[in-house]
Amino acid sequence: MKTVTTDRVIIIGAGLGALYAALKLAPRPVVLISPETLGEGASSAWAQGGVAAAMDAKDSPDDHAEDTIKAGAGTVNPMVAKLVTQEARDYILDLTELGTPFDRTADGGYVLSREAAHSYARVVRVKGDQAGAEIMAALIEAVRETPSVQALEGVMAVDFETEGNRVTGVAIQAAHDARSAPIMLRGAAILVAGGGSGGLYALTTNPHRIRGQVIGMAARAGATIADPEFVQFHPTAIDVGEDPAPLATEALRGEGAVLVNKHGTRFMLDVHKDAELAPRDVVARAIFEQSQAGNRPMLDTTDAIGAEINALFPSVTEACLRNGIDPSVDPIPVAAAAHYHMGGIATDTHGKASLDGLWVCGEASSTGLHGANRLASNGLLEALVYARICAEGISSEFAPVENAPEVALEFATGGTAPDPEAVQDLRQTMTNHVGVVRKAAGLKTALRTIARLEQNHGDSPSFLNMCATATLIAAAALLREESRGAHERSDFPDTKPELAQSTLLTLSDALSLRSKICGEPE
Incomplete structure (x- = not known):
């Protein structure tokens, strides 16, 4: 495989977390890996509700944290909830300075909406239901004007290179020609901000490309995954x-x-x-x-x-x-419909994954904020907070770099595209058997089907990433023999207090369970 080495920080993704991190890393040079033109195909741009923040005088960050913990059904990390909500107001003000045209009242205050499970109106909106698109527009304009940021548009990540427990590079290929041969890109550090997994389901609100690929990539490289069973259905x-x-x-x-x-x-x-x-x-x-x-x-x-x-x-x-x-x-x-993945690549409070050299922010991560059921409009907020945290962490661990040549790529042929019918079979399997209400028989059927699809179509790394994430979701759902938050088991309808804790799983663990299920008589 051809190798390209750069002193730039590699950011996988081009949604809100990726763009905000790139701005916070400036003037350190970064390169964004974006499957589409900036702003297209990112879940952030589709977010309608807005950003949750205690902006009203009657409200407080502590109240916001309490609502977050309640919504998370016993598995939210209180320290993370406090960390994120305490700073929420500052991010609204920062986005305003960057040019986001938040809805304002006649006296100059912010128009606030109340959404489910919030004790106060605290969702800051843009043009009613345009928050994601307008915030992204402001960030894209800022990124375009930032010399330290290079955007590789029409490029997607498909695999990680590792040495021991450290991620050393990311394999990339042309996003609109998955038959292109991958190129190994090595950089100073790697930040994953490539979205969640909602598109793994046939009924979803997520863009087509958001199908769990970056979570699956990290899992295949050996990263610990947290709470994969907790998928939120809007x-x-x-x-x-x-x-x-x-x-x-x-x-x-x-x-x-x-x-x-x-x-x-x-x-x-x-x-x-x-x-x-x-x-x-x-x-x-x-x-x-x-x-x-x-x-x-x-x-x-x-x-x-x-x-x-x-x-x-x-x-x-x-x-x-x-x-x-x-x-x-x-x-x-x-x-x-499948909407948001509370689970993802497990991170610490500094945004670091279990693999050295790998940071994660946004929906691809599992920080402990959302628990079993995300509080409405906390998703964009978490992406902002952890994008800054990751940027600060990367800056503290690596010597300053004032400039770096732009990355030049030339893809050859030789890759394999995911089979569209196999992708659709996978998505329908997830909707039918790993959806709003689950039971053991259906989850086992899903694991068997995923194994068959992976065996028959395993020559595409992008499809292997999808199958890895699907396997983790189904396996964790089978292991959690209770109903909690967004995870509903018809065969285990009660919530068990002793299970009020996060799931921590590796792909190896999930594949062992899948192999056992595949060996059982149907």
Whole structure:
């Protein structure tokens, strides 16, 4: 394999965490590995709700931390919750200085929305449901103007090189031609900020490329993975047959929108005292149950928002209109869809993985903030906080570099692209058997199917990465014999206090379990 060596810090990904880290590392030279043009295909840009921060005088970081811990169902690291929430306000102010046009009140304050499981309105928005896109636009503009940042667009990471317990390089190839032969890129340090795993599911709100690849890469290199079973399903993906499914932001329910079924019944009133603003896992399961019963769940915005929805929530309105739904007069059909991975590459409070030379921030990481069920709009906040932490950690461990030549690449042929049918089989398997509600028989079926797909299509490193993450999710879900947060086992419906702890798993552990399952009679 051809090798290219650089003094630049290598950042895998081009979402909010990657861009913010690149800015915080400046003037240290970095190179961003971005499968698409900056801003395209990143989950961060699709985030509608906003960034959670205690900006109201009645609110406090301690209240924010307490809500985070409650939502996480017993497995949040309190120290991490305090660390992240104490600094949240500073990040809103920093993003404002970078040019993010947050919604403001007449007196200059920030418009705040209340989302599920928050005790106060504390979600800072942009143009109603444009937070992710607008924050990303501001960061991309700043990155483009920062000389120390080189973006390799149209390039994706597929494998890590290791020596002992240290990551020494990352294999990359042309993102739009997976048949290109990989090039080994070695740099000063490697920061993983390449997103989560929602696209491993057939029903998802995630961009096509977010299919657990970077988590799988790290796992295949030997990194410890934390809490892979905890996948959050967003209750209100717009159920119109699009892949990925458009999102009806939780802020709609914060504004008073209600959930009804085809009979017009507000079913959440009998499920939880907070009704539509119950924790996401509660609402997602209720919607899933309505769907399974054929009751066609819908989000009704007509009374609470009405004709104002176009101005307040343009992304939701556009998604509805292109599918023949006028949300000002029609209820919006919804379904629970894979949305956010609370689990990921295990990191310490400095953002370091179990492998030397590897830092992680954003959804690919598991910092201990989210526990079993992420509090709404904490995802972008965590990415910001740990992007800075990782940047500071890298800067402290490596001697300053004032400049470095830009990385020049020329890909040859010789790689193998993932088989589209195999990818779709994998995604459907995850939705069918590792979805909102799980049971042992289905999880074992999933592990057997993943093993078969991996055996038949293992010549593609990108597909092996997907299969690695899928295996970790299914194996950890099988091992956790209880229901907790976003992890619901129909055969173990109770929460067991003695299991109120994070799962720590290596791919080797998960493959051992998978081999055992594959050896059992079906």
